[in-house]
Amino acid sequence: MSPPVFDEFYLGSRQRLLRCAYAVTGDLQDAQDVLQEAYARAWQNWGKVGAYDDPEAWVRTVAFRIAVSRWRRTRNMFTAHRRHGAETSAQPPDENTVALVTALRGIPEAQRTAIVLHHIAGRSVAEIAAETGVAEGTVKARLSRGRQALAHLLRTETTGTSYA
Amino acid sequence: MRDDISQQLDGFGADMPAMIWASPEEIRGRGERRRRVHAAGMTAAAVVAAVLVAGTALALGTRPEDPAPPATTPSPTVSAVPRISTSPSARAQGLTSPTAGPSATVGAPFDTVIPAGAMLRASDVSPAHRVDEGEYLGETYQYVTGLCQDKGQWDGKPSAPDTSRVRESFRQRVLAAGQGRMHVLQRTYGYGSAQLAGARVAHERAGFEHCAVVDHRETHAEFEIVRTGFAGDESLLVRLSPDVLLVLVRVGAVYTNLSLMFPDTPGAADEALAEDLGRKAVTRICGATTAC
Known part of the structure; x- marks a missing residue:
C-alpha cells in the first residue's frame, strides 16, 4: 500500500x-x-x-x-x-457538449463505448478489441455505425473514416 | 481531413466544469470501508486458489462484483452490456468467474464446502430462467447497510464472523430470464458451525433493523422485515424499497441469501414466490451438503 x-x-x-x-x-x-x-x-x-x-x-x-x-x-x-462531501459545481458543460452527450445516449451501448474509448480515451482499435473482448473488425464496425448514428442525431457530416 | 463528428468528439470535454472532488483521503477511506464490509461476507471468495482443470485456469482474486483485473495486461475489459456477463478479459485469460466457479474452499472444512448442487437451479425459478454464467457486477444490499454504517446509524454489531479468523466457503449464482425480467442473485456461505452461521444471520438482521430507513441526499432506501421462520432453521423475508425482495435462510452451518430483483416492474415483487424460493433453496442445500 x-x-x-x-x-x-x-x-x-x-x-x-x-x-x-x-x-x-x-x-x-x-x-x-x-x-x-x-x-x-x-x-x-x-x-x-x-x-x-x-x-x-x-x-x-x-x-x-x-x-x-x-x-x-x-x-x-x-x-x-x-458523494460524501463531494458535490459538483453548478456550472453545466456548454450546449455543444450537452448535445453530443445526448446524441451518445441515443446510440447503442456497444457503439457508444467504442466511440468513447477511441475518440475520447484515445485507445486504438486493437486496444479496444482487447479491452472489450471482441474482434477488431467488430470494433471498427461499431465505430463506423456509431459515427453514422451520431451524425444522424447531430445532423452533421461524417466522411466514413477508415479505422486502422 | 477531420469531419464534423471527429472534430466534435476530439473537443469533447474541453470545457468540462471544475468539479469538487472527494479528497484522496476520503477515497481511500471508502476503499477501506469496502474492504471491511466485504470482509464480513464475500471476500472469502478472494482466497480462492488456482485450480487447473483440463487446461482451463481458474485463478480468482476478485470480489464477485468487480471485474477481474488484468493479470498481465494494462487494459481491462470494458463491458458494453449492462452486466451480469462473463468478462471478456476473464475469457481471454482463461479465468472463470466466481459465479460459475467452485466455492472458496481454501481452509474450509470439507462439510462446509458449497457444491454447485446446493444452489438453486434455473428451473426452480421458472422455465424461462437460465443460469447466467457471467460475474455479477452490481451492488448488493450490503452497499446500503455499509452506507448506513458510514452514517453512524449502525455500529455493525453484532459482528459477522471474522473471516480472517474463521473458515468460510462461498458460492454465488445469478438466475436471469432476460432484460427486464425478475432475476435472482443467490449467495451461499458455509461456516464451521451452525453457531457461526447464526451469528452471520444475526448480523444481517441487525443491519436491516438499524438501517430501516437510510437517507442520504436524494437517496432513500428502506428495509422492512416482513416475515420470519418460513424456511430452514432461520429465515427472513425482507423488502428493500419497492422492487427488491431479500430472502435470508440458515440451514445448520450454511447460510444463503437471495436477492430477487424486479427491475422493470416496481411493486411486482412477489413475497409468496420469494418464500417459495427460500424453501427450495433449503431443499437444494439439504440435498447437496451435510447441513441438514
Missing part, C-alpha cells in the same frame, strides 16, 4: 477519466459518482491494481461497469451515496 502513489494517481487521472465517464453516463454528477466509487475500489485492491502498467484503464473499466450495471440502473436511487 502506498497512499502517496495512489493519491497522485487519483489526482492526476480523475479529470481525464471524467470525460469518458460523462460521455458514457450522460450525467456529470453520476459520472463523478461512479468514478469515485471506482477509485475507492482501486484503493481497496491497490496491491494488485497499483502494479498494473495502466491502472487508469482498470478504473475506467470499473467505472463503466458500475455505470451500466443492471443493478445500478434499477437501483439508481443509490447513485448519490458515494
